[in-house]
Amino acid sequence: MDSFTIKGPCRLNGSVSVGGAKNAMLPLMAATIFTGGKCTLTNVPDLRDTRTMMQLLEVLGIPSSLEDGTLNVDASKVTSFEAPYELVRTMRASIYALGPLVARFGRARVSMPGGCAWGPRPIDLHLQGLKALGAEIRIDHGYIDALADRLKGAEIILSIPSVGATVNLLLAAVLAEGMTVIENAAREPEITVLAEALKAAGAIIEGEGTSRIEIEGVDEIKPFEYRVIPDRIEAGTFAAAAAITGGRVEINDCEPAHMSAVIDKLRACGAEVDVSGATMIVTGPDRIEAVDLDTGYYPAFPTDMQAQMMAVLCLADGASSIVEHVYSDRFTHVPELKRFGARITLEGNVAVVSGVESLQGAPVMATDIRASSALILAALVAEGETRILRIYHIDRGYEKIESKLKAMGASIERISG
Ligand code: EPU
Numbered sequence: 001m002d003s004f005t006i007k008g009p010c011r012l013n014g015s016v017s018v019g020g021a022k023n024a025m026l027p028l029m030a031a032t033i034f035t036g037g038k039c040t041l042t043n044v045p046d047l048r049d050t051r052t053m054m055q056l057l058e059v060l061g062i063p064s065s066l067e068d069g070t071l072n073v074d075a076s077k078v079t080s081f082e083a084p085y086e087l088v089r090t091m092r093a094s095i096y097a098l099g100p101l102v103a104r105f106g107r108a109r110v111s112m113p114g115g116c117a118w119g120p121r122p123i124d125l126h127l128q129g130l131k132a133l134g135a136e137i138r139i140d141h142g143y144i145d146a147l148a149d150r151l152k153g154a155e156i157i158l159s160i161p162s163v164g165a166t167v168n169l170l171l172a173a174v175l176a177e178g179m180t181v182i183e184n185a186a187r188e189p190e191i192t193v194l195a196e197a198l199k200a201a202g203a204i205i206e207g208e209g210t211s212r213i214e215i216e217g218v219d220e221i222k223p224f225e226y227r228v229i230p231d232r233i234e235a236g237t238f239a240a241a242a243a244i245t246g247g248r249v250e251i252n253d254c255e256p257a258h259m260s261a262v263i264d265k266l267r268a269c270g271a272e273v274d275v276s277g278a279t280m281i282v283t284g285p286d287r288i289e290a291v292d293l294d295t296g297y298y299p300a301f302p303t304d305m306q307a308q309m310m311a312v313l314c315l316a317d318g319a320s321s322i323v324e325h326v327y328s329d330r331f332t333h334v335p336e337l338k339r340f341g342a343r344i345t346l347e348g349n350v351a352v353v354s355g356v357e358s359l360q361g362a363p364v365m366a367t368d369i370r371a372s373s374a375l376i377l378a379a380l381v382a383e384g385e386t387r388i389l390r391i392y393h394i395d396r397g398y399e400k401i402e403s404k405l406k407a408m409g410a411s412i413e414r415i416s417g
Contacts, residue, residue, distance in 0.1 A: 020228030037223030153178030290318030
């Protein structure tokens with residue numbers, strides 16, 4: 001298993017380019033399933049999750065190839081309707097196969113995703129929504145079977161604005177008969193662009209980006225081409241890296257409009273953030289100021305930036321509170337950050353971070369994509385050497401992070417094996 005060795009402290013200085021958004025690309029890849037033809041996605045990052053989704057498409061009979069950020073998918077034929085456990089357990093977004101398969105082919109068999117490092121992560125809302133659209137859902141031997149002659153439009157009220165449920169139901173409803181309304185839908189930019197791509201391919205959708213999405217079902221979704229939007233979490237992670245190291249980082253090819261809550265918090269910490277078009281220049285302060293933050297659904301502060309921001313606040317002048325509202329126990333990075341000498345107390349979904357003057361390098365373990373990036377941030381400023389184990393988590397969501405950081409002055413090496 002690969003690991004990173006990082007020597008600190010360092011002050012990042014330079015520029016970095018942000019890749020396409022993992023969480024926008026995965027739904028778009030799933031949407032190719034029902035097009036019956038050849039689709040092309042550009043600005044596709046070469047991540048472990050991209051490769052896992054390509055494998056899933058392959059299992060369904062859909063070959064694809066990725067070269068220089070261009071993903072060609074040939075969905076002319078679908079020969080299987082089953083997403084096996086081996087793939088779903090490595091990437092929960094495999095559940096996105098459910099909506100398109102049942103909508104177009106009337107059947108789908110997808111392994112139940114199970115829990116993850118920070119909690120149960122249920123999919124009840126996906127299943128309730130599909131039932132409302134007329135699918136018959138059975139669960140046995142760890143698999144979900146969904147069957148339907150043709151889905152029928154319905155009014156669905158989500159109790160939580162779940163990104164995944166909104167994606168799956170949007171993908172199902174575009175081919176359902178009649179009108180579907182999703183109330184309390186997720187408003188994340190990743191949903192908006194999925195709807196945009198589907199509309200360009202023949203879908204009739206209104207209200208994407210708001211809490212109420214209306215979908216008038218059509219008979220066919222045509223093959224499509226789409227450019228994946230910049231990854232707001234990757235951009236946010238580099239911005240946090242500039243802040244924590246007191247450096248200056250020019251972040252190119254990003255979409256600052258999707259990052260308002262993160263930019264606001266970085267400014268509140270004392271970082272300077274200059275935005276101009278698709279570029280953001282972030283200059284870290286001499287000493288980080290303590291801030292309180294609450295995660296929430298878009299446009300609130302993203303849970304996917306909570307761990308990175310916690311790393312930054314470990315060095316703040318004073319105490320900060322972080323309340324996690326999306327996943328109440330997404331705190332696996334806390335004990336690892338403490339290994340650097342951070343002072344954090346955790347009670348329920350509230351972490352209180354009492355800033356310290358400096359951190360010390362330590363052997364630590366990555367537990368999920370964002371927790372891993374928080375450990376990298378801490379390691380950049382920690383005195384001495386840090387070894388981060390299990391970095392396959394980071395490879396799921398960040399392309400070539402070590403070369404991007406190295407180019408800005410970090411001392412980071414990947415150790416294979
Ligand atoms: N929830 C339910 N029932 C459901 C679905 C969700 O109770 O059927 C709850 C979850 O337990 C959670 C909340 O609803 O408390 C929100 O979960 P959501 O469904 O929005 O999350 P997701 O779709 O599983 C996506 C991202 C995550 C990101 C969350 C929240 C993808 C592939 N994943 O997950 O990204 O944290 O939205 O924004 O888009 C990451 O990239 O590191 C990552 C974990």
